[in-house]
Amino acid sequence: MKEQIQEILEEARRSIPSCVSDKDLEELRIKYLGKKSSLSDLLSKIGTVSKEERPQMGALLNKTKKEIAQLIEQKKLDLHEKTDTSRARGLDVTMPGRPLPIGAKHPLCQIWEEIEDIFINLGFEVAEGPEIESEYYNFDALNTPSGHPARNPQDTFYLKGGKLLRTQTSPMQIRVMEKFKPPIKIISTGRCYRVDKMDPSHLPVFHQVEALMVDEGITMSDLKGALDSFVKRIFTSDTRSRFRPHFFPFTEPSAEIDILCINCKGAGCKLCKKSGWLEMGGAGMVDPAVLEEVGYDPEKYTGYAFGLGIERIAMLRYGISDIRKLVTNDLRILKQFQ
Amino acid sequence: MKISYNWLNELVPTHLDIDEFCEKLTMFGLEVEEVVQPGKELDNIVVGKVISVEKHPNADKLTLCQVDVGKSEPLSIICGASNVVKDILVPVAKIGAKLGDFEIKKAKLRGVESFGMICSEKELGVSDEHSGIMIIKQDIEPGTPFADAMGMNDSIIEVEVTPNRPDLLGMIGVAREVAVMLNAEYEHPEIAFEESEVKTEDEISVIIEDSEKCPRYCARMVKGITVQPSPAWMQKKLIASGLRPINNIVDVTNYVLLEYGQPLHAFDYTKIKDKTIVVRIAKDKEKMMLLDDTELKLHSENLLIADAEHPLALAGIMGGLDSSISDNTRDVVIECAYFDPKNIRASALEYGLQTDSSYRFERGMDPNSLTEVIDRAAQLMQLTGGGEISSGVVDCYPHKIEPKILPLRVSRTNGILNVKMTADEVENYLNKFEFGTKKASDDSFEVTIPTFRPDIEREIDIIEELARCYGYNNVESHFWINRIDNKQKRTVVRLAKNHLISLGFYEVNNMSFASTEDLNALKIPENDFRRNIVELANPIGEQFSIMRSTLIPDLLKNAALNLSYKFENFKLFELNRIYLKEREDTYTEPTYLTGVIVGEFDPFYWKEKQRVTSFYDVKGVVESVLSKIHCTKNVTYKVSNQPYYTNDSAADIFLDGKTIGSCGIIKDDVLQSFEIEASVMLFDIDLSRIIPLYNEKAIRFKEIVKYPPVLRDIAVIAPSDIVIGTSAQTIKSVAPNIIKDVRLFDVYTGKQIKQGCRSLAFNITFQSETLTLTDKYVDKLFDKIVKKLSLVHQIELRQE
């Protein structure tokens, strides 16, 4: 019996000081001192103890009860002191602080800025141009002669009066080359337009970034290097890219750029349609005819160009599968991009 | 390093005026720090001869001197110095001369007139000596301008010699460099003299005990020399170079130091025990007394020049007292040696002895020019003091230090510099530097680097020299950044966006298409510029048939959409282009910044009652955005008549008198046509008008005004039709330079205020940039303000 009493006391000494509320403390009081407590139980069994030990046990039980009662009383005071002083000062640290405003840039604009900054870091200048363009800058100067299917009104928006909405940011590159001598190292960014029905992967209005570098001795290695640097920074440092032969009127040789699927790292998944690769845009060495058109000596100068869709990059970075989400301007979406 | 331009021109005529020359020198790599023309300030100061000295009749400490200044009449000058005696030559500042700010005038000292002043060295800027008047030791005709006599009609060019170029610490090295720079020739001094029968090696022997610390030691002797002042030409050059003439022997060592850069030392021959010079390391705790009377306790890292018994000099740093030249010296031993730079540096540092000599040895002298230098010294000693030069040089040079030979490729040079130098040009430049060249192939040379150029160690070091010859500024610049970059726009756009976001706005991004219905919903009249629409020939739908000419409809649609999602209070903005038709086939695409505040401006806060949003919230947003993009000057606000605003709740924003946008509360019926059931405030700014004005470089630090500001409040009763902006302007106009700020802090209309009026309270900051404002002065201004408000606006001071 002595051991049992000792055990109960030890437990009470541990549990009472660590309790945090009046309610917990009351439960402990009932547990140790209540009518159904183990101490009461032991007291009722005191008769079973030998005659010689009985007074000793009784005294021990009383002493233990007294100590536990004292512990509880002390704890009660402690708890009240704490709550009383902080409440007196009116402080509840769990209450919300004064709500200061937080807004957010549109996700597309966030990515756009990030892309600009990466290219600025790589030494590119940023050029902007008009979205309302002439057929000359959008097509003729870019080696896309009349009769080319891209010029159809089924693909290109025309204005009443003959001008068009640029289908790519390349016209700005022509404008820059007309005005400045090499070396040229620019990106042109901005809105472009193509006649497309709105669906999960198409919008009639979208954004492009195009890079152009022209100088003596620019090679396809420079193109691959610039592109690699870019995709590694905008995605992750282990992002690989590959070039697939393709056709564009204003580059020769031309290629489509793929990056290793950022979701499955090449294993094949829904995002990459099991191919392991994601199509990112077009690239190539500037066609000598284009250089000639702007008055550069194509024997002296070479250059590269590549173009990427900003929506595409934003969707991949944020895991957005429907491009239309980027123009709904729903606060339930925008608030995710704080 | 101080370069006398006169001296330099003797070695290599530059045919350039001093400014041109200094510019060239700096661009060639010898940076000119300062040019001093000491003679310029010495007008009316001449050499005079004291012909008589008398006591001043009324003052014990003054003397009355008659001084011959070359004119018929000697000048009568009162002098206070004790060292003035008859027959000496002195500098005389005549009437009209200027010594610093002090002009010499005819003066009366204790009843006696004085017609000038006899000057000390310090007064003339010759040295810091000022214990007495300067005594000129050369034989000079009285009346000679002092600057001419002292060689001070010169330009002293102070150049920064980098530590890697010890060869430029002497005039000959500088002349060589200048000759390369000017593609000219420079003259070496002509060294010729007769030697006596006596052989130097019989008179003195040299033993180098530590040839690592002293690879070479040369000695020569001049016997029977007279110690006396050195000739005027030498003194002039020493003074010009910042050294004080002492006697011919010391002056010659200094002169040759200036000429060749090579430090020399002269010993009194009779004080060298056993006719033996030993170059050795010091014994532990060996003592020696230096020339400047300090005693050193040496140790085995210190290199000494000693005789058979005692130290004579701390090698390369300073001579000892015992062996130094005195007026009685007859026979002189000249030392010319090459010491290990590291050892000299360590010893000089240890004893805190930075001398002209240690300064040069630390940087590395040319071990292979010692015999030429020592011959030059012997020649000059004989020239200035007579005597006989014993025959031959005792030259202790156990291991000859050979010049380096480096390969140089012309193609590599051209490749690095992007220049097109021919092999001949390259060779010519190298030879000018006195680098030896041997053609190794069509494209390359073997270049022998003279030992006076310890800095040239690799091919690239030679290429650097060639680049200097070619001229850094003649190298083509491949500069191309920032011709095209739209940094200005990018900066403004980002500043504006980031600012709005921190105010709690969310950015939206709408497509560029719209329909004329949108314009109708805004009640935009037919003659509004936004009706100059751009129409698509092949739109994808009626609601997308034009390019939007305003961002407002899309923002209102965005507001309606988000209200339908149960957002109650929110703020949105868009920064994008609008599209306008200017003329047939000519379009513009200005960039607009448009935003809406839907519901309440402040977020809900449990602790306070919701503040009611008003027009001033949207105006505050506009003001803060404009201020963030530095668009504050010449911005004004007037009541707006835009058809989509509630009457009397909107303002047009003007920049330089032209409207750049508006802000205000949207009309209910407009809101209804966009199906909005909430209050909406709008701002709409043409950013294209502001971007070209933005200039981040316009931010300039302004010194903080150290005089405290004075703050005063003024409470007035103003007729309600007086706009606050005007009354604030009127207050400021009372003292625009002193009234720094006028801030409205209270507006009140109520029972106590008479009908048609309101009470305004302003906080005015007064501050002067030049003095502490007194209360009295501020009171005066305050009264002026009250008077002007009353006079101009019939605004009266509020009586409490």
Ligand SMILES: [Zn+2]
């Ligand atoms: Zn995948």
